[in-house]
Each structure stands twice: as C-alpha cells, then as structure tokens.
Amino acid sequence: MRRLRTTWLLLAGLLAGCNSISPALSLSDESEVAGVRMQNAEAQPGDTEPKMEDAPKIESPLATTDAGLKASVRLIGRIEADAIMVSQTQRDKALIGDLENATGFRRLRLGAKGDIGDQVAYQTEFDFATGNFVLRDTYLAVTKLPIVNEVRAGYFREPFSLEQLTSSNYFPFMERSPVNALDPPRHWGAAFYTHTDDLRATLAAGIFRSGTNNTGTDITDNNDMAYTARATALPWNDTEGFAYRLFQVGGAFSQRYPKNNIVTFEQGPRSSLLQPASDNPLTPIVPNIAIPANQYQQYDLECLLILDSLSFQAEWTASYIEQIGGSPVFLHGSYAFVSYFLTGEHRQYDPVYASFRGTRVRRPFVCLAGQQQPRGLGAWELVARFSYLNFDDPNLPLAANGLKVGERLATGTFGINWYLNDYARIMFNYSRNVPVDPNFGPSGADSFSLRCAVFW
Numbered sequence: 001m002r003r004l005r006t007t008w009l010l011l012a013g014l015l016a017g018c019n020s021i022s023p024a025l026s027l028s029d030e031s032e033v034a035g036v037r038m039q040n041a042e043a044q045p046g047d048t049e050p051k052m053e054d055a056p057k058i059e060s061p062l063a064t065t066d067a068g069l070k071a072s073v074r075l076i077g078r079i080e081a082d083a084i085m086v087s088q089t090q091r092d093k094a095l096i097g098d099l100e101n102a103t104g105f106r107r108l109r110l111g112a113k114g115d116i117g118d119q120v121a122y123q124t125e126f127d128f129a130t131g132n133f134v135l136r137d138t139y140l141a142v143t144k145l146p147i148v149n150e151v152r153a154g155y156f157r158e159p160f161s162l163e164q165l166t167s168s169n170y171f172p173f174m175e176r177s178p179v180n181a182l183d184p185p186r187h188w189g190a191a192f193y194t195h196t197d198d199l200r201a202t203l204a205a206g207i208f209r210s211g212t213n214n215t216g217t218d219i220t221d222n223n224d225m226a227y228t229a230r231a232t233a234l235p236w237n238d239t240e241g242f243a244y245r246l247f248q249v250g251g252a253f254s255q256r257y258p259k260n261n262i263v264t265f266e267q268g269p270r271s272s273l274l275q276p277a278s279d280n281p282l283t284p285i286v287p288n289i290a291i292p293a294n295q296y297q298q299y300d301l302e303c304l305l306i307l308d309s310l311s312f313q314a315e316w317t318a319s320y321i322e323q324i325g326g327s328p329v330f331l332h333g334s335y336a337f338v339s340y341f342l343t344g345e346h347r348q349y350d351p352v353y354a355s356f357r358g359t360r361v362r363r364p365f366v367c368l369a370g371q372q373q374p375r376g377l378g379a380w381e382l383v384a385r386f387s388y389l390n391f392d393d394p395n396l397p398l399a400a401n402g403l404k405v406g407e408r409l410a411t412g413t414f415g416i417n418w419y420l421n422d423y424a425r426i427m428f429n430y431s432r433n434v435p436v437d438p439n440f441g442p443s444g445a446d447s448f449s450l451r452c453a454v455f456w
Contacts, residue, residue, distance in 0.1 A: 073114045075112055081452045107127060154188070155188050156186055158191075159204035160230055226254055311347050342380040365377060426450075
C-alpha cells in the first residue's frame, strides 16, 4: 500500500508540475486539456485519424536556449478496466487447472511524450495496473534524418509482427491472439525506421538485449543479443479520394541468443486471465515451456486488406529453436480476422510505421438530458478471429514426470466494439478455446469479456 500511495503522489506531483509550467492554459482550453475534441461533423472515409498533436503542448521555459530551442511535453495515458468470466469443462479443469473469473485493470498507464527542437523526440510511459511501476515505451529518437528517417534508442517493442506493433488503443480485440506469445516483446535496444518517399514500402531493423526485464534492465556477461528486422510493402494503395482501400504484405526475421541459454514461453499468473505485467504472455490454457538452447530464429509473414469499412488481417509466426542436447524444436501459429464497421468508419492505417492509428468516429456519441434523440450513436464494429497455436513438437524435452509438454490450441473469438468517440470505447469478446493435450487429448473452455477503455 505504501508503494501504491507513493505512486499516486508522484502522479499528482507530475500533474501539478505541468499546470505550473503552463499558466497560459485557460479555462477556455478545458476541452483541449482533456484531450478529447468532439467531432460533430461527419467525416469522409478518406479522412485521417484524429490528430493527437492537436492536444495542447506544455512548453517549459527552462528548456529554452539562446537559439530558441524548446521542449514540449504532452501527457499520455490509458485506462482499460476488464471483467472476465470463464466456463470450463471438468476435463479442462483437471488438465490445466481452474481459470478463475477476474475483474481489474488490464492496463493503467501514464506517461509523457514530446519534442526537443526540430529533430529530437522522446516518450516515457509506466503501467500501474499491478500497483507497482512497470516500464513501458521509454526512448529517445532522432527524426527527419536522411535515408534512415528515424533512429530510436531505449526500451520499446522490437519491429516484428503487425499484431504486436498495433497499440491496444486501436486493436479491434481485447487481447492479441495466442500466437502473440511467439512475438518478441519490449527490450532495451536501438533501431532505425525508414520508408520510401511515396510511403509504399517500409524497413525497420534493430539490435536488442533479449534478456531485458520489465524495469528496462539487463545485467549479464553472457551474449543475449537479438537482431530483428521487418519490411513491408503496399502493392495497392487507394486512400487519397473518397474510398479507403489498400493491400499490405510484409515479413520479419529475428536472430536471437537467449539469456542463460534458456528459451521460455510463460503464461503469466495461472489464477487470473488478467496479465498486465507481460507484453506477450502465453495463454493460461497452454502450459509453460522452457527449452535449453544457445540460439534460435523467429519468422513472421503478414498480410492486410482494407476495403473501406471491411478489413482482413492475417499472420503466420514461427520459432526454430536449436536445442542443446536434442533435436531442433519448431513452434508456430497463425491467425486471421475480419473487421466490419456498421456505421461506415474504417481502420486507419499508418504507412510510416506500417501499423495502425486511431479510428475517426463520424458521429461521436452525444445524448444529453432534455434532448429527444441522441445527436450521435458513435461507431459500431463487428469482429471475428480464428487462431491456431502449435506448441506440440516431438522434440520438446519431457516434463519431470515423463509426460510430454506443449499443446495445440484452436481459438475462435467474436466481438463487438462501441466507439463512444475517438478516444473511448466499450468492447465485448466471446472466445471458444479447444486445447489438445499431447497426453490426454482435447478439452474446452469459454470466456466472456467486457472492457471499458479510454486513452489520451
């Protein structure tokens, strides 16, 4: 409790400090400070995302030099409150344990980002959902460079996988697919990001310390380096006019040397489906896996098709692990999903980073007291996804009791998202999970999840 109290006192101090830095912000700027500008005018499908740069920037007079160099500060954050109910068969409980119902904060983050002069940008963010400080994206970047465009150093996500690089603020499901367990999470490192002048192709690559923990620290004399690269292309891009249509393909590769010569896929807390401290937790339905290895490779193939309000996305990810004292282990998985906006919006693609930005809501939800009819109903999105994870390799080391480890998991997820405005939404997901144990066969589990989310 003392640590949690200290956390909130620090946050209060940060907010108070920001107010003292910028006395020029008046009461008339209240809606801007809140970070939400209601867009009552109907947007066209080709419109760009809501510009978070429109939010007020707090300029520190202490950062002004004789040359006029200034530092800007903008608060960022998100709140994601979840309620999850799980239904398991008795066979499933016997095989993997009781997955309890859960309510709590999936993410509770606060941070800041901004610019220092014309070419230096920074971001820092912390997650407090566990009651402790958990480091998230924290880096310094030099932008607008020739050839490479941007160079970034710090603690951030490796450039690998479209699903992994899409922020939870914009992702159409409450959770990424189980295949996300194969994607490398945030690590300490340095990377560059570049693209062609017409934004039809991107390339990102970096060097990372694969043993970095959630505090952004990696202390070892061993080689735990990772070398990761991702490339994408837009063979079809028709987003300039009224229509919003594009087709993207891409791939990624990572050469990795695990810390302490152990490759692990961890599921996080077994007693709860809420896993706020991990970037890429293995689903609780699949047991933990640890493989002795001095190196391994990861591969990813991705494709995306957007046809106005309708979009399709799919990926295949694999790990080839050169096991010490045994034959190589091959683990892989894939997913495919479809998204459709009933109210005419579309997912907003970011061609600079080959990822996604926020959806622009045409008619934000407004239903004031005394009005006979609401002025806006928000945006409504239907989503469906199928994923398959294969952790059942005959070369996996046996458990201490002599049984085989690993599983195959098929998951179907259906959901509906209600976007109240550009920065707030309510999400509902239903998932049907069918794990197949290599020793005892299949079982089943269902989950029903609800999320209230807001970001700024």
